[in-house]
Amino acid sequence: MSRQPTLKQLRYLCAVAEHGHFGHAARACHVSQSTLSAGILELESTLGTPLVERSHRQVLLTTLGADVVRRGRDILRDVEDLVTLCDAASEPFAGKMRLGVIPTVAPFILPRLLNRLREQHPGFQLFIREDLSQHLVDALHHGELDVLLLALPFPADSVETMNLFSDEFLLASPPGHGLAGNGKVRTEQLKGEGLLLLEDGHCLREHALEACKLRGSDVSVPYQATSLNTIVQMVANGIGITLLPRMAVDAQILSGTNVCVSEFTGRNVSRTIGLMWRRKTPRRAELRLLGEFVQGCHTE
Amino acid sequence: MSRQPTLKQLRYLCAVAEHGHFGHAARACHVSQSTLSAGILELESTLGTPLVERSHRQVLLTTLGADVVRRGRDILRDVEDLVTLCDAASEPFAGKMRLGVIPTVAPFILPRLLNRLREQHPGFQLFIREDLSQHLVDALHHGELDVLLLALPFPADSVETMNLFSDEFLLASPPGHGLAGNGKVRTEQLKGEGLLLLEDGHCLREHALEACKLRGSDVSVPYQATSLNTIVQMVANGIGITLLPRMAVDAQILSGTNVCVSEFTGRNVSRTIGLMWRRKTPRRAELRLLGEFVQGCHTE
DNA sequence: TCCAACGATCGCTTTTGTCGATCAAACTTA
DNA sequence: TAAGTTTGATCGACAAAAGCGATCGTTGGA
Known part of the structure; x- marks a missing residue:
């Protein structure tokens, strides 16, 4: 069985989707550019498909990448909800x-x-x-x-x-x-x-x-x-x-x-x-x- | 900002919910009992609330723990779907x-x-x-x-x-x-x-x-x-x-x-x-x- | 042709994860 | 009552990883 993506990687990907720029996304995630870059690469390796199209003027998402971002956002929101639920319940x-x-x-x-x-x-x-x-x-x-x-x-x-x-x-x-x-x-x-x-x-x-x-x-x-x-x-x-x-x-x-x-x-x-x-x-x-x-x- | 729960921790929790036993859950997750135990503990610390009620005959979920398991299962399924999507699309x-x-x-x-x-x-x-x-x-x-x-x-x-x-x-x-x-x-x-x-x-x-x-x-x-x-x-x-x-x-x-x-x-x-x-x-x-x-x- | 921007990569340090062994508590059994 | 079991928590050590700064390679633009 292959490795599973992590929430952190999904966060990185969503940040890249939002900023269209690895460096800015990295700053938004409070990590270095190299860390974020490695995270995206690992996610792509895990999923076995490219998600991001790197060019020097802009970063575009693959069709599939956009889908992953869409689902990823939902997943991250659900996790946030779960945390909120526990905060409220404590x-x-x-x-x-x-x-x-x-x-x-x-x-x-x-x-x-x-x-x-x-x-x-x-x-x-x-x-x-x-x-x-x-x-x-x-x-x-x-x-x-x-x-x-x-x-x-x-x-x-x-x-x-x-x-x-x-x-x-x-x-x-x-x-x-x-x-x-x-x-x-x-x-x-x-x-x-x-x-x-x-x-x-x-x-x-x-x-x-x-x-x-x-x-x-x-x-x-x-x-x-x-x-x-x-x-x-x-x-x-x-x-x-x-x-x-x-x-x-x-x-x-x-x-x-x-x-x-x-x-x-x-x-x-x-x-x-x-x-x-x-x-x-x-x-x-x-x-x-x-x-x-x-x-x-x-x-x- | 506090730490976020990880998918791994949610998997551990769901396994405990399913098996009602830390040791069996650990085996199902292919990790040692100590690893799973630490994972659950950390999840509880992250969420700031107990999720599992430990007694020696049985392991029960807190009311809140049951809710977390329910949401956690959904989240894990969504992640699975995401992987499946990428597999199919590759x-x-x-x-x-x-x-x-x-x-x-x-x-x-x-x-x-x-x-x-x-x-x-x-x-x-x-x-x-x-x-x-x-x-x-x-x-x-x-x-x-x-x-x-x-x-x-x-x-x-x-x-x-x-x-x-x-x-x-x-x-x-x-x-x-x-x-x-x-x-x-x-x-x-x-x-x-x-x-x-x-x-x-x-x-x-x-x-x-x-x-x-x-x-x-x-x-x-x-x-x-x-x-x-x-x-x-x-x-x-x-x-x-x-x-x-x-x-x-x-x-x-x-x-x-x-x-x-x-x-x-x-x-x-x-x-x-x-x-x-x-x-x-x-x-x-x-x-x-x-x-x-x-x-x-x-x-x- | 050089420069600037950008993401990938490398080497290193720090952090985290994992395991086996052991502990402590709570039942069970003799 | 005391020894034995079962179970989750904890400890120490090691391995894996995550993360960072520096650097590289490529690509457009001046």
């Missing part, structure tokens, strides 16, 4: 980022988050994937995602996490229910009450159980409940009670229903929302900034 | 060529020439410009054209010419004219006959006069005759007589008219058709082949 919130979010968080924080990002960092492109925690962690490890927004803790190797805020669990019950509307509730009262939770795989299920010191046998799993909205509809229809994260209630998940909510008393009954990224990511600084940004979206 | 009749032709030759030889070229050298792109000899010579010197097909001799510096064939002048006269239809004619008989020729600037005018040993004062210049077809119409209408190159007559320029043609006797009354190119053109061999090709078109 500052935070300026490039692309792929974020994975769990379904029990996404609908309640993404609208505000994306709006604010668009306002404050217009150059930032955030791609979203919504999936179960385990799928997100797998994707993170495969390099398909850069960062996850999920409920912690969640077991994963070779990652770092950043706790953002605590998200309290509230009890949601139909109006006539014994636990409804009586001020604060203790978690012990939930036993035997037919608690409705999301199907297996949703971390909210495990986190809610753990926060309330319950076991799976205390829960009646509803048929194919894949979203909190479905569960709310079931509660509104008197099928049972459930635990809702405060961010869902704050995001008006109960609007249009008559479902009652009660806070828990005593212990801290909540899950923790945080970010997770690969331990070796080169964007840790930027990711921490993103974490602070999400915090700002939640508290304000 | 063999004769395979690239582009710009040919200038004078108006008194173009209509009579180009149809056949272009047809045969298209048949026998499908990859050959011949661009045509039709203009007066002097304009063509200027364009040749400016590098706008690669070769001219014209009547020789024509004064020009720093050029080489190649005679292709001789093109006889024939006398064209209206049916009732005294010189018409009487076999061969002598050039001396033309004096005072009101010879119609193209306007000034057409070399056919000078060549015809010279071939017949006439002077400009022997000719009545018709009003705005810019093509031989116009002249033929004037002859057909009895306005005068003219000299036509045989190639025009052979190309049926007289079809549909009642104009008579006579050959000249005695001396050689003709012009010479040939090619002209810049003395320093790098395509001389190909141009000579083109000349032979044109000869073939004319004689067969």
